[in-house]
Amino acid sequence: MNYISTRGFTGKNNKSFSEVTMEGLASDGGLYVPENIPKFSKLELDQMSSLSYVELCTKIILKYTDEIFTESDIKDIAIDSYKNFNSGDIAPLIEIEENKYILELFHGPTLAFKDFALQFLSRVFNLILEKNNKRITIIGATSGDTGSAAIEAFKNNKKASIFILHPKGKVSDFQRKQMTTVHSENVYNIAIEGNFDDCQTLVKKLFMDNNFKTKYNLASVNSINWCRVLAQVVYYFYSTFKIKNNKDLVNFSVPTGNFGDAYAGYIAKKMGLPINKIIIATNSNDILARFFSSGEYKVSKVISTLSPSMDIQVASNFERLLFESLNNDADLVNKNMDDLQKNGFFKLSDDILKSLNNTFIGISINDHSTLKCMNYFYKKFGIIVDPHTAVGLQASYINSNLQEPIITLATAHADKFSQSVEKAIGKKMNTLSNYNNIFEREEKFKDLNNNLDILKNYISENLKYQFV
Numbered sequence: 001m002n003y004i005s006t007r008g009f010t011g012k013n014n015k016s017f018s019e020v021t022m023e024g025l026a027s028d029g030g031l032y033v034p035e036n037i038p039k040f041s042k043l044e045l046d047q048m049s050s051l052s053y054v055e056l057c058t059k060i061i062l063k064y065t066d067e068i069f070t071e072s073d074i075k076d077i078a079i080d081s082y083k084n085f086n087s088g089d090i091a092p093l094i095e096i097e098e099n100k101y102i103l104e105l106f107h108g109p110t111l112a113f114k115d116f117a118l119q120f121l122s123r124v125f126n127l128i129l130e131k132n133n134k135r136i137t138i139i140g141a142t143s144g145d146t147g148s149a150a151i152e153a154f155k156n157n158k159k160a161s162i163f164i165l166h167p168k169g170k171v172s173d174f175q176r177k178q179m180t181t182v183h184s185e186n187v188y189n190i191a192i193e194g195n196f197d198d199c200q201t202l203v204k205k206l207f208m209d210n211n212f213k214t215k216y217n218l219a220s221v222n223s224i225n226w227c228r229v230l231a232q233v234v235y236y237f238y239s240t241f242k243i244k245n246n247k248d249l250v251n252f253s254v255p256t257g258n259f260g261d262a263y264a265g266y267i268a269k270k271m272g273l274p275i276n277k278i279i280i281a282t283n284s285n286d287i288l289a290r291f292f293s294s295g296e297y298k299v300s301k302v303i304s305t306l307s308p309s310m311d312i313q314v315a316s317n318f319e320r321l322l323f324e325s326l327n328n329d330a331d332l333v334n335k336n337m338d339d340l341q342k343n344g345f346f347k348l349s350d351d352i353l354k355s356l357n358n359t360f361i362g363i364s365i366n367d368h369s370t371l372k373c374m375n376y377f378y379k380k381f382g383i384i385v386d387p388h389t390a391v392g393l394q395a396s397y398i399n400s401n402l403q404e405p406i407i408t409l410a411t412a413h414a415d416k417f418s419q420s421v422e423k424a425i426g427k428k429m430n431t432l433s434n435y436n437n438i439f440e441r442e443e444k445f446k447d448l449n450n451n452l453d454i455l456k457n458y459i460s461e462n463l464k465y466q467f468v
Helices: 017-023 042-048 053-064 071-082 114-132 145-154 173-180 196-208 210-215 226-243 260-270 287-294 318-325 330-343 350-356 367-381 387-398 414-425 452-463
Strands: 003-005 032-034 093-097 100-104 136-141 160-167 187-192 218-220 250-255 275-282 296-298 345-347 360-364 406-410 446-448
Touching: 003 017, 017 114, 017 218, 017 226, 032 226, 032 318, 053 071, 053 226, 071 114, 093 226, 100 226, 100 387, 114 145, 114 226, 136 145, 136 196, 136 452, 145 160, 145 173, 145 187, 160 173, 160 196, 160 452, 173 414, 187 196, 187 452, 196 210, 196 218, 196 452, 226 250, 226 260, 226 406, 250 260, 250 387, 260 275, 260 318, 275 287, 275 387, 287 296, 287 350, 287 360, 318 330, 318 350, 330 345, 367 387, 367 414, 387 406, 387 414, 446 452
Parallel strands: 100 406, 136 160, 136 218, 160 187, 187 446, 250 275, 250 406, 275 360
Antiparallel strands: 003 032, 093 100, 296 345
């Protein structure tokens, strides 16, 4: 499988899976996408429907790798990645009522869906690094969950140093503590004055500085990294096979801010999975919901909400969908992204929007509705959900005209947002035992202004004895 950039790599510059995994962001600022998406036949889907999660993971991801990875390698990586998930089923599917399901993706070590991708990615990195005898500097931005999942996956790794940027004061206390109370020597937490989009922009600028990127061998763990998206494709197959055979359609409701999780569902559909609609469930930071209604992608001010991991305006992974929607025309992608940077918006044609609406529905849920949904599910079903999952659930009920089953992705454990949950359900929660003293643990992080040169200096100062 070869990969191209959304912003202009031609055929002669195609990259391998190992290369795009290590690079993360293309040197032209684009995101890597496969040259083509493999599609399973109906017979193959039938045969896959009884596979275990690890077996399914191996079969799907092997379609996208290169000669460095054998089938045995991928299977071993999958087994190792998910061995510490704290439930008998890696991704339990809960039926709440007829045609309504919750897919629990929070049973990993940091209680969020990001564990599926980052546990896998860390082991892919290690295999590549071992075969090439190299080490890397991981740079990542987080709106809350990616940071803790990445740190958990890479802490104490002798082949990697990891720098995670989070927006100061704009993640939950639990999320921050998950990151900043890990005291491994290779872990560096940075609190940036600004919002998540500011953090994400700094990371992208680092990767576009080819001298700095090469000097410190930078690698990305954000969902700009194709391997992360790919790892998330698997649970769409897994959950669909649990409730329906491949002749029947299903829908998914995906609480999302950066579009990576929803894009993974789109890739699953292109691979042949019988997905009808993917509901893009946003909070009041509704750029994606507005786009799928109007065709206009217009940035507005980031609003702080009860679902902070989705407090995002510029959704990085949307560029992958944009590239395909524009018939893989990198020049048009560049034009639209330039318009976004200069004018704060771009607009696609009605024909393109109509085509996208064959798959995507955009719904925005405000904090008031989020709290009501959390309260409703607790009182009616005895289920405690976090505010992000509540956004997805509420959006799924708004779309009551969909006749097929709707699977809502439960992206985080309620413990990570206990303050909001307790406000919604009117009672105090019992924190999981392995986190019951998290708020008393000593923190370690660095406050930095939103400035690229300051960030570069901080990274250089901490790596000067590790790279030459």
